[in-house]
Amino acid sequence: MIPSSVPAPTPLTARTPPLSEPSGWHRIALTVNGEGVTAEVESRLLLSDFLRDRIGLTGTHVGCEHGVCGACTVLLDDEPVRTCLTLAVQCDGAAVRTVEGLAPGEAPLTPVQRAFHTCHGMQCGFCTPGFVMTATALTERSVRPDADEVADALSGHLCRCTGYRNIRRAVCQALDERFGE
Ligand code: FES
Ligand code: FES
Known part of the structure; x- marks a missing residue:
């Protein structure tokens, strides 16, 4: 079960980011495997990290981390995308499908x-x-x-x-x- 609302993590220390470091948080709402999810995400958060670390969908694997191996592919509005090259904020309003959503629970394999x-x-x-x-x-x-x-x-x-x-x-x-x- 995906948590329907994912709180922003508490920063470990308050600090001013350097100019080269994107900052800012965004509230996004999307569906993941048909379930609505809202979350506060940092501008630079990758979709791969959002799926794996924020909502616990570790079926999406991360290999090369720079768009070469394809292991991190999910469907974004029915089109394959590499989650290591996609930001979570880009998925606001979209429908994401991961491997976990293909045959959930006792559903037959696709x-x-x-x-x-x-x-x-x-x-x-x-x-x-x-x-x-x-x-x-x-x-x-x-x-x-x-x-x-x-x-x-x-x-x-x-x-x-x-x-x-x-x-x-x-x-x-x-x-x-x-x-x-
Ligand atoms: S982890 Fe290799 S393409 Fe994304
Ligand atoms: S990398 Fe082992 S089955 Fe493809």
Whole structure:
């Protein structure tokens, strides 16, 4: 359960930030996995840190921290974004979906999650939430993406374990289930 209102943390010490350090707090209201969340956030707070540290959704993994590996991908208004390159304040009024929201509680796995399972599309699993969220966006399109579009979408994700073959099989299987073979 996501806390509906997240208070701003109390600063450890009162100090004047240097000019190079952005300051200021903003009140934001958004939905995360369908639940309303309001919070006071610092201007520079990354969406990855907001999700993981402020509201406890640690399924979004952080690898490179500079937009290269794709592990931190979530859906922002149904489009994949890298949370290490997105500020929490940019999400005011938006709908964020994380891997935790795909099959909450006892809900059945989504077709993408099932395909990653049956195709062994993971080993250590660190990259998996990012791949799964991008693949989910592909399956939610109104028209099946072609092979180049799938390759382009997956090229933004790095996996250090699988060699990618099973990941591509999983995404194709999920697309087959969604759009027909
Ligand atoms: S942690 Fe965001 S892209 Fe690598
Ligand atoms: S499964 Fe280990 S990094 Fe992808």
